[in-house]
Amino acid sequence: MLLTGKKTAIIGGGPGGLTLARLLQQRGAEVTVFERDTDRTARQQGATLDLHDESGLRALTEAGLLAAFQQHYRPGADKIRLTDGQANILYDQHQETDAATFGHEHFRPEIDRGPLRDLLLDSLQPDTIVWDSQLLGLEPLAEGWQLRFRNGTTAYADLVVGADGANSKVRPLVTPTQPFFTGFTVVEGNVYEAVRHAPAMAALVQGGKVFALDGKQSIIISAKGDGSISFYTGQRTSEAWVQESGINFQNPQQVAQWFAHDFADWHPIWRELVATDQAYFVPRPQYCMPLNQHWDAQPNLTLLGDAAHLMPPYAGEGVNMAMLDALELSNCLTSPAFSSTREAIAQYETEMRRRAAEAAHMSIVSMEELHSPNGIAWMSQVVSPILSN
Numbered sequence: 248m249l250l251t252g253k254k255t256a257i258i259g260g261g262p263g264g265l266t267l268a269r270l271l272q273q274r275g276a277e278v279t280v281f282e283r284d285t286d287r288t289a290r291q292q293g294a295t296l297d298l299h300d301e302s303g304l305r306a307l308t309e310a311g312l313l314a315a316f317q318q319h320y321r322p323g324a325d326k327i328r329l330t331d332g333q334a335n336i337l338y339d340q341h342q343e344t345d346a347a348t349f350g351h352e353h354f355r356p357e358i359d360r361g362p363l364r365d366l367l368l369d370s371l372q373p374d375t376i377v378w379d380s381q382l383l384g385l386e387p388l389a390e391g392w393q394l395r396f397r398n399g400t401t402a403y404a405d406l407v408v409g410a411d412g413a414n415s416k417v418r419p420l421v422t423p424t425q426p427f428f429t430g431f432t433v434v435e436g437n438v439y440e441a442v443r444h445a446p447a448m449a450a451l452v453q454g455g456k457v458f459a460l461d462g463k464q465s466i467i468i469s470a471k472g473d474g475s476i477s478f479y480t481g482q483r484t485s486e487a488w489v490q491e492s493g494i495n496f497q498n499p500q501q502v503a504q505w506f507a508h509d510f511a512d513w514h515p516i517w518r519e520l521v522a523t524d525q526a527y528f529v530p531r532p533q534y535c536m537p538l539n540q541h542w543d544a545q546p547n548l549t550l551l552g553d554a555a556h557l558m559p560p561y562a563g564e565g566v567n568m569a570m571l572d573a574l575e576l577s578n579c580l581t582s583p584a585f586s587s588t589r590e591a592i593a594q595y596e597t598e599m600r601r602r603a604a605e606a607a608h609m610s611i612v613s614m615e616e617l618h619s620p621n622g623i624a625w626m627s628q629v630v631s632p633i634l635s636n
């Protein structure tokens with residue numbers, strides 16, 4: 248095997264990095280994951296994730312983790328309600344009988360980020376993860392790389408995989424290409440104990456998901472297993488909106504004022520999402536890597552997931568692409584078909600860029616449509632095949 252006798256370092260223990268670590272360990276490779284979080288109890292923030300049959304679920308199946316996933320996913324959490332800005336329910340999957348299950352191309356089971364990370368972590372050999380290891384930089388050394396971490400330590404690896412997400416420190420050593428601003432900003436929020444702190448929203452979301460659209464803005468809400476609801480608003484902004492608005496997103500009163508102003512045309516019921524201090528809010532300007540990226544493969548350095556192909560979340564593909572990258576990269580690096588790691592990486596990267604460009608295109612189209620006057624009709628069509636299959 249190409250990796251025999253080599254040390255592989257994966258930078259970042261997100262879904263992509265951990266899936267790769269599991270798959271490579273299954274095939275006998277020596278792998279270490281360097282993760283910025285201080286330990287495994289660091290809270291996993293963000294919306295729930297729906298895994299797709301041909302990508303995320305396929306990677307978990309190959310990793311021998313489908314049974315673990317089936318224990319931890321949240322049946323019913325994939326059910327969508329589509330509403331307008333006045334909270335009128337236009338489509339309701341809760342009224343439909345379940346047709347799809349595992350193995351069905353339209354089945355997209357939801358899992359919270361925490362349980363997904365836990366099941367991947369539990370599948371790894373002891374001491375695979377080195378916590379509290381925020382990569383600052385890497386320099387060529389011998390045939391590999393010397394890694395430098397914020398905690399003052401260094402490490403050597405023969406092969407480095409950058410799985411360190413949107414603001415990857417590894418990416419600039421692979422490609423000079425920068426992500427571009429898409430024209431939209433998302434404000435992500437999470438309301439703890441939603442039944443108590445946002446009861447009308449908890450009732451509306453009913454353990455599933457809500458897509459609320461008014462022709463130019465959106466609110467997407469998901470229920471989480473810990474009783475909280477997470478959501479993200481979407482709207483067109485300038486790139487510098489977060490700084491120029493002067494809003495302190497750690498101050499709930501300022502967030503409530505912003506929402507009341509910018510979502511003034513929406514029914515007041517939505518204000519519950521920002522009316523509590525039992526919540527957190529994070530503004531996220533939406534960036535995307537160009538769809539026509541290209542670079543020459545290196546023998547000892549590559550990227551996966553958001554590090555390689557950051558895209559907005561509107562196609563629900565980011566985590567699925569990251570996990571499929573992990574599967575494809577592990578297949579290439581352990582295949583007897585390649586005579587060098589450069590060849591294996593080149594094959595992986597060519598396919599990865601092609602897949603990612605398709606997903607990013609879908610995501611940009613979806614983002615534009617959802618925030619257009621045609622948004623409700625467009626989303627109805629996206630939901631209908633799920634309803635009728």
Ligand SMILES: Cc1cc2nc3c(=O)[nH]c(=O)nc-3n(C[C@H](O)[C@H](O)[C@H](O)COP(=O)(O)OP(=O)(O)OC[C@H]3O[C@@H](n4cnc5c(N)ncnc54)[C@H](O)[C@@H]3O)c2cc1C
Nearest residue numbers: 259261262263283381382411412552553560563564565566
């Ligand atoms: C609001 C929102 C909603 C989303 N909804 C969905 C959805 O429904 N479906 C979907 O498929 N995708 C969704 N996504 C996208 C999805 O979250 C990402 O595509 C996915 O998490 C990418 O996985 P990853 O492993 O590549 O990177 P990440 O999940 O970002 O993981 C990167 C890891 O690297 C670590 N790290 C970062 N920098 C360093 C460093 N310098 N040194 C060491 N470690 C480091 C981080 O702590 C993290 O653990 C959403 C994103 C957002 C913002």
